[in-house]
Ligand code: ADP
């Protein structure tokens with residue numbers, strides 16, 4: 001069984017900047033609610049080094065936590081009302097809901113709905129909804145929103161964590177992570193479990209190989225002499241408000257079922273590409289090969305999918321499509337499945353290269369990151385012009401590897417840079433990407449930064 005989420009004294013031993021931030025949060029809490037907070041929850045965002053859009057196909061991924069996080073100051077109450085307020089009150093309005101009446105709007109998701117995902121997931125999991133305590137909560141997040149660094153899961157995990165603590169409960173990190181992965185889907189995205197797992201299970205100083213079913217997080221030590229730099233393309237992409245993310249999940253599921261059927265398996269029970277590979281006992285390169293022999297490159301039409309799966313169009317619309325994917329007419333099954341199997345292989349290679357730690361490791365890791373970006377861009381089509389431009393600028397500025405991170409269609413790139421070159425790299429990217437566009441120039445302070453593997457979620461109690 002995994003460890004429980006640590007409970008540590010407050011104020012934490014941290015830099016002046018983060019101490020000031022927590023003091024500001026306390027002041028905002030006192031001003032809003034007229035009392036002192038009793039405790040704080042903290043959950044970080046993450047950067048995924050490699051393994052994009054494969055967690056929901058059952059494959060391992062390789063993220064690390066970042067310093068940017070969501071912190072929630074809390075006082076528990078005896079009513080069953082949850083009062084939510086946000087330090088950024090100009091963007092995120094106050095909200096109140098009752099523990100027994102949690103209505104999550106997944107058509108046009110609002111910030112409070114992510115908190116409600118974590119709250120509801122936790123009280124349902126522990127079967128305490130009708131007895132759940134009320135809370136006064138002040139939220140402060142520093143993870144840039146809708147940018148692929150997982151601000152959404154930091155908020156969901158932190159909400160689950162404070163709800164757990166306010167109700168006097170304590171769960172192992174892996175159980176909490178599985179639960180948070182399930183309940184974030186209440187927002188309407190059908191994601192995997194990477195973001196919640198790393199937010200809750202991260203350890204300072206190491207990236208993690210995250211495996212699923214069962215959930216497992218293994219330390220991955222990165223080679224000496226390299227650093228990771230995050231750069232935000234400044235294109236926001238809200239996954240729950242758009243259909244792209246769920247369309248990719250759907251394409252992977254249809255590819256799974258067609259591959260399974262063509263290979264004579266009981267196809268209807270197959271949901272993930274990883275299950276087909278396992279059932280056929282194939283290596284990942286063999287799975288890539290299977291795709292190239294079994295699926296065609298032209299997009300599949302609805303008619304063709306229905307014909308292959310011997311399904312009526314009406315059943316396809318009602319049982320396979322969802323509100324967010326109802327409009328999708330064609331499915332790029334060859335491209336999506338090729339990306340997933342090849343990306344799953346790159347994750348394993350990345351881990352192996354880190355473990356072997358020979359002198360060529362940085363170059364080899366850089367090559368894998370570049371291949372990953374090309375596959376995301378060309379096969380999975382989850383990049384965008386600005387992000388491709390940014391990745392190219394990062395490579396020209398001296399990165400050994402650079403790729404989009406997170407769901408994509410905007411958001412951030414992660415670049416691997418020799419540590420001694422980082423300052424030089426930052427100057428070049430600032431000049432060639434941020435200063436080229438007036439709307440970006442003012443954002444460079446928070447959009448471009450070097451990062452290190454950070455620590456995972458915790459609870460602070462004032463001492
Ligand atoms: P990401 O890639 O950052 O996870 P998502 O589109 O999945 O992006 O989620 C972004 C949403 O999460 C925002 O639109 C907002 O509703 C919520 N969110 C993120 N950070 C905060 C915050 N500090 N306070 C309130 N809500 C937040």
Ligand code: NG1
Nearest residue numbers: 052053148150191192193194406407
């Ligand atoms: P972001 O970009 O943080 O919303 C999403 C999914 C992940 C994973 C990545 C792509 C959620 C909560 N997160 O991350 O599970 O699929 O995209 O690798 O659904």
Ligand code: MG
Nearest residue numbers: 150151152153
């Ligand atoms: Mg998200």
